Amino acid sequence: xxxxxxxxxxxxxxxxxxxxxxxxxxxxxxxxxxxxxxxxxxxxxxxxxxxxxxxxxxxxxxxxxxxxxxxxxxxxxxxxxxxxxxxxxxxxxxxxxxxxxxxxxxxxxxxxx
Amino acid sequence: xxxxxxxxxxxxxxxxxxxxxxxxxxxxxxxxxxxxxxxxxxxxxxxxxxxxxxxxxxxxxxxxxxxxxxxxxxxxxxxxxxxxxxxxxxxxxxxxxxxxxxxxxxxxxxx
Numbered sequence: 001x002x003x004x005x006x007x008x009x010x011x012x013x014x015x016x017x018x019x020x021x022x023x024x025x026x027x028x029x030x031x032x033x034x035x036x037x038x039x040x041x042x043x044x045x046x047x048x049x050x051x052x053x054x055x056x057x058x059x060x061x062x063x064x065x066x067x068x069x070x071x072x073x074x075x076x077x078x079x080x081x082x083x084x085x086x087x088x089x090x091x092x093x094x095x096x097x098x099x100x101x102x103x104x105x106x107x108x109x110x111x112x113x
Numbered sequence: 114x115x116x117x118x119x120x121x122x123x124x125x126x127x128x129x130x131x132x133x134x135x136x137x138x139x140x141x142x143x144x145x146x147x148x149x150x151x152x153x154x155x156x157x158x159x160x161x162x163x164x165x166x167x168x169x170x171x172x173x174x175x176x177x178x179x180x181x182x183x184x185x186x187x188x189x190x191x192x193x194x195x196x197x198x199x200x201x202x203x204x205x206x207x208x209x210x211x212x213x214x215x216x217x218x219x220x221x222x223x224x
Contacts (some may be wrong), residue, residue, distance in 0.1 A: 005157070033211065033212075035212075035214075041216065041218075042198075042200060042214030042215050042216055042217055043157065043214045044214070045211045045212060045213065047213060057210055058208070058211065090157070092156070092157075092212075098214075099160050100145070100147055100159075100162060100204060100206055100210050101159045101162075102157075102159065102212060103159070104155075104156025104157050104158065105152075105156050105157055106155060106156055
């Protein structure tokens, strides 16, 4: 079992650009959550996807959007990048009804210059 | 906002027990206490959770006070690989539960 995988590992973008990050959940998991972790801080919840729909959302602007595919994989899109979007983006998956025990991927390190 | 308070850091000697405290004085009756840890350059990892009874698994033990206003995560025989940031999280158990992380406590295990 490969666990949760994310791509790419690292990414450098320029202010104003758009970025797409990808996540494949652990086998058997159908719920995917995304988190943003700034340096020295704990992860902050962005949103959660289940059955291809956004089920819950944290306090993030509409520039952050997502998608879940029929195979449960997910994408996080960020438009009009700001310097403050530089962070580690973590994807977590969980099986139906057990969202407290989330399995995290290694994250994508996004740097905005 | 996180509903828990934890010390910023602590250390312990390898092979000794590490006792990590957490205060959650505003916890409600249907909220559980969860612990995650994050080893450097990795994503967070679930450790254990409990409601009011003490819990133990292969990784750790969780002791929750009778009034449920605080808890302690115990790593019985800490190793160097246990050096990490440990997060105490209070949350309702449910399908839509989201994890709200604070800054956590940095545990350093010294040789």
